[in-house]
């Protein structure tokens with residue numbers, strides 16, 4: 001297992017300080033840029049003094065033009081800063097701008113402002129007045145931190161008070177390798193690669209809304225991995241076979257620790273066709289179930305399935321799987337989680 005692909009269940013994450021110290025630091029502030037601006041200004045002034053047609057307005061425009069790229073791509077700092085700066089001193093929740101400061105210097109959130117007076121100073125609760133904190137608001141709205149799933153591939157930098165929302169939707173949240181005995185715990189995207197390279201499960205990239213033709217997977221060989229194309233964080237689905245007497249029950253599961261979050265839900269149609277035979281077996285899933293696979297793969301006991309009868313199996317039937325993004329109405333309902 002490569003170290004980048006994930007970690008074993010229950011193992012501690014790498015120490016963030018050590019991890020960070022091993023990374024290439026961001027580019028330091030460009031100390032040379034202001035010198036370049038000053039030089040250009042002097043050249044313009046010198047030209048004007050020698051009878052050139054350049055005016056002082058031209059020189060100012062040159063300075064502004066030189067500064068504009070800096071304003072757009074200003075150097076970034078990586079800081080270590082106490083968490084209390086980002087939390088309300090009354091309710092201790094993450095501070096969302098606008099923040100307010102009481103007469104005693106406590107920084108509180110908008111919700112706590114109305115009830116903080118008495119808690120702050122019972123002797124004169126009515127006297128409590130609050131000042132806005134534009135400087136703090138800039139920090140609260142601009143300072144960003146890496147997603148907690150950075151080690152599993154998420155590249156997002158999130159504003160601190162919005163981190164909870166992001167983590168609830170992050171598609172890089174780790175899931176479990178469903179193969180019995182395997183301890184890997186990683187993001188769906190890296191898990192798909194692991195299932196393909198380590199467990200030799202076939203992997204196919206699929207386009208949403210277009211049927212994908214597969215052989216019917218057998219319980220002995222394992223799942224067929226499908227990876228949805230076109231997303232920033234690719235969605236991973238497993239076509240999961242399980243034995244149902246002499247038949248094979250085929251289920252579809254979306255590998256995701258955040259069911260329904262960050263990009264909506266999916267619907268699917270599984271269609272079984274035998275070459276030269278007009279009969280078809282079809283399973284329509286209005287909502288594809290999601291799960292982190294902590295309890296393994298879905299089975300005929302726990303999930304809906306398309307049954308492939310034994311009489312068809314010698315005829316090498318084709319399985320057509322069509323996955324599509326569910327419409328907005330379906331996206332508003334919460335899908336049942338795979339147990």
Ligand SMILES: [Zn+2]
Pocket residue numbers: 088089090091092093108109110111112
């Ligand atoms: Zn508060």
Ligand SMILES: [Zn+2]
Pocket residue numbers: 102103104105106116120121
């Ligand atoms: Zn106070």
Ligand SMILES: [Zn+2]
Pocket residue numbers: 147148149150154155156166167170171172
């Ligand atoms: Zn993330």
Ligand SMILES: [Zn+2]
Pocket residue numbers: 177178179182183184194195198199
């Ligand atoms: Zn595995």
